[in-house]
Amino acid sequence: MVESEVKKIKKGDKMKWRWVIGAFTTILLAIALASRSTPKIPFKSGQFSKSCHCPQDKHRYSGIVEDCCCDYETVDHLNEEVLHPLLQDLVKTPFFRYFKVKLWCNCPFWPDDGMCRLRDCSVCECPENEFPELFKKPYHHGLPSDDLKCQEGKPQAAVDRTLDSKAFRGWTETDNPWTYDDETDNSEMTYVNLQLNPERYTGYTGPSARRIWDAVYSENCPKYPAEELCQEEKILYKLISGLHSSISIHIASDYLLDEATNLWGHNLDLMYNRVLRYPNRVQNLYFTFLFVLRAVTKAADYLEQAEYDTGNPTEDLKTHSLMRQLLYNPKLQAACPLPFDEAKLWKGQRGPELKQKIQAQFKNISALMDCVGCEKCRLWGKLQVLGLGTALKILFSVNGEDHSHQTLELQRNEVIALINLLNRLSESIKFVHEMGAAAEKLNEGTVTSTRLNSLVQQAWASIVKT
Numbered sequence: 001m002v003e004s005e006v007k008k009i010k011k012g013d014k015m016k017w018r019w020v021i022g023a024f025t026t027i028l029l030a031i032a033l034a035s036r037s038t039p040k041i042p043f044k045s046g047q048f049s050k051s052c053h054c055p056q057d058k059h060r061y062s063g064i065v066e067d068c069c070c071d072y073e074t075v076d077h078l079n080e081e082v083l084h085p086l087l088q089d090l091v092k093t094p095f096f097r098y099f100k101v102k103l104w105c106n107c108p109f110w111p112d113d114g115m116c117r118l119r120d121c122s123v124c125e126c127p128e129n130e131f132p133e134l135f136k137k138p139y140h141h142g143l144p145s146d147d148l149k150c151q152e153g154k155p156q157a158a159v160d161r162t163l164d165s166k167a168f169r170g171w172t173e174t175d176n177p178w179t180y181d182d183e184t185d186n187s188e189m190t191y192v193n194l195q196l197n198p199e200r201y202t203g204y205t206g207p208s209a210r211r212i213w214d215a216v217y218s219e220n221c222p223k224y225p226a227e228e229l230c231q232e233e234k235i236l237y238k239l240i241s242g243l244h245s246s247i248s249i250h251i252a253s254d255y256l257l258d259e260a261t262n263l264w265g266h267n268l269d270l271m272y273n274r275v276l277r278y279p280n281r282v283q284n285l286y287f288t289f290l291f292v293l294r295a296v297t298k299a300a301d302y303l304e305q306a307e308y309d310t311g312n313p314t315e316d317l318k319t320h321s322l323m324r325q326l327l328y329n330p331k332l333q334a335a336c337p338l339p340f341d342e343a344k345l346w347k348g349q350r351g352p353e354l355k356q357k358i359q360a361q362f363k364n365i366s367a368l369m370d371c372v373g374c375e376k377c378r379l380w381g382k383l384q385v386l387g388l389g390t391a392l393k394i395l396f397s398v399n400g401e402d403h404s405h406q407t408l409e410l411q412r413n414e415v416i417a418l419i420n421l422l423n424r425l426s427e428s429i430k431f432v433h434e435m436g437a438a439a440e441k442l443n444e445g446t447v448t449s450t451r452l453n454s455l456v457q458q459a460w461a462s463i464v465k466t
């Protein structure tokens, strides 16, 4: 009786020690994992080295991009080799770096409730000496007083509103059936140097930003497959979602890591949580890129003959040459001759009616950009939606079955928006390609270490109890 009691106690002790050793091993493992770096990477010190990307690290997208005629690998390769370098040079030229925009927040849907809290939310003034002579106007307009509410009372956000009708030589002012053109009063327009106003983290967040996205998705392009959407409606959703992914990726790639020291860098956590963990958001980014690329190549003849005149012959020649290299690039033509095939759309009986409906939805989305409560976000929102509207106009409003007699006419601002949008999408694709695997790995680590943390807590609690 007594002997068996002793044996039982000894057996229990052994089990307890085995358990304690197991628990300590778990704690050691957790400490090792927890000591891994956080996914916030300042620009100067911590750029990721490409050499540590093993083949299996490559992001998991492969095969043909849905509804397109090109695969992920080819897009990444072409972007890296050809498109990204060309576009980076193009958007720096005087022709493409100045965008004409009305920055008023005259929201047609609700009063502005600007939630922007950073100086970085404001658009930077164009220095006079950087502005092309042809764009100049003899007088300046001050900011209209009610514009201040869109800048959260920060008058340093004033922008240069110079404008010259001569700047539109060779360019026509034509309506775009896809966009909301409340640009009738030119005195309210301003030129903004896009190079001085990069799209990045601005601190614009909360209900104001959420209301815009909610309105865009719920009122104008409801998510599929919840509703049974046809191909054309799906495309509108994918374009908006792809643009949204690109905006989030720009926020993640140029993020204010520490406001006190003004430290900017990558926030891979944000990229993972807002984009990468939803594969369809990445797919939509690639789709939008190919869609816009198709529009640019479809308009090649028009864009090749357009005037890129800013009064600086050397720079203007360079712009023209870069445009030609982009439009007739042999590598692009060989690897991805038709990035997206628009000929399949608007075919059914409902075609014309559907086109009108989707045009009205896109116009609403375009008008919603006037409600964005942060000036810099509004600038990029307006530019990129105009870029998408231009792509839609090129692909669907001319030379289609019902408009075969029409020839393409673009405004200069539409071309600037189109190319700058393509460049933004190209930057996002490059960032996902280069950093996607790292962001996913770091997040897998975080998830594992969170699980381990709770295991350790349980183990520790049992040890203390014992």
Ligand SMILES: Cc1cc2nc3c(=O)[nH]c(=O)nc-3n(C[C@H](O)[C@H](O)[C@H](O)COP(=O)(O)OP(=O)(O)OC[C@H]3O[C@@H](n4cnc5c(N)ncnc54)[C@H](O)[C@@H]3O)c2cc1C
Pocket: 199, 200, 201, 202, 203, 204, 205, 206, 209, 210, 212, 213, 240, 241, 242, 244, 245, 247, 248, 251, 274, 281, 369, 372, 376, 377, 378, 380, 381
């Ligand atoms: C036009 C516009 C431009 C902006 N520009 C900037 C900027 O330059 N800098 C800046 O810091 N902030 C900008 N913002 C704000 C920014 O987009 C976010 O709204 C903000 O950072 C808050 O993010 P969130 O996590 O609440 O999710 P949000 O990005 O606001 O997303 C809202 C909801 O939309 C859905 N969603 C998110 N992404 C996708 C997607 N790709 N596809 C489909 N559904 C999606 C999700 O359900 C999500 O909860 C902009 C906002 C708008 C409307």
